[in-house]
Amino acid sequence: MEILIICPVNPTEDINKIGKAVENLLGRSDFETVDTDDVSEISASYTNRDTINHVRQTIHETRIIDAARKRIQSNWNGTSTKIYFDKQAAFARKLRIIDDNLELPPLGSIEIVLSFDSEQEFEEFVYWFTPPTKDGKIINH
Numbered sequence: 001m002e003i004l005i006i007c008p009v010n011p012t013e014d015i016n017k018i019g020k021a022v023e024n025l026l027g028r029s030d031f032e033t034v035d036t037d038d039v040s041e042i043s044a045s046y047t048n049r050d051t052i053n054h055v056r057q058t059i060h061e062t063r064i065i066d067a068a069r070k071r072i073q074s075n076w077n078g079t080s081t082k083i084y085f086d087k088q089a090a091f092a093r094k095l096r097i098i099d100d101n102l103e104l105p106p107l108g109s110i111e112i113v114l115s116f117d118s119e120q121e122f123e124e125f126v127y128w129f130t131p132p133t134k135d136g137k138i139i140n141h
Helices: 015-026 049-061 065-074 087-091 119-129
Strands: 002-009 032-035 040-046 080-086 109-115
Touching: 002 015, 002 049, 015 040, 015 049, 015 087, 015 109, 049 065, 049 119, 065 080, 065 119, 080 087, 087 109
Parallel strands: none
Antiparallel strands: 002 040, 002 109, 032 040, 080 109
């Protein structure tokens, strides 16, 4: 499994504040900043699912497991999936899932791209990250 975090930094934004938003979402700050001619980007790459455990815990605590699962499953293309979070909400220590990249929040989004070696690895991740629920409670199989 590979996890890629991508967050563009607009020219009008303070890169330190955007870094703080990403850190609030991930619960970690080991990302890098890449500058190109027109855009800066904060990114990180991981191979261990535990690196996004903070996001997972927040999804569970805020009881938006079903919404997160729906986004992850609907974006599955056979090898990878992605989920977007509102950058401004993350800066305020809130978690807001964006309905793909079609919904454009004012300051943009933080994208998490998840790539898998097999469908089984994807299914195991979905069960760990967003387990099945009934009436808002996790169902243990």
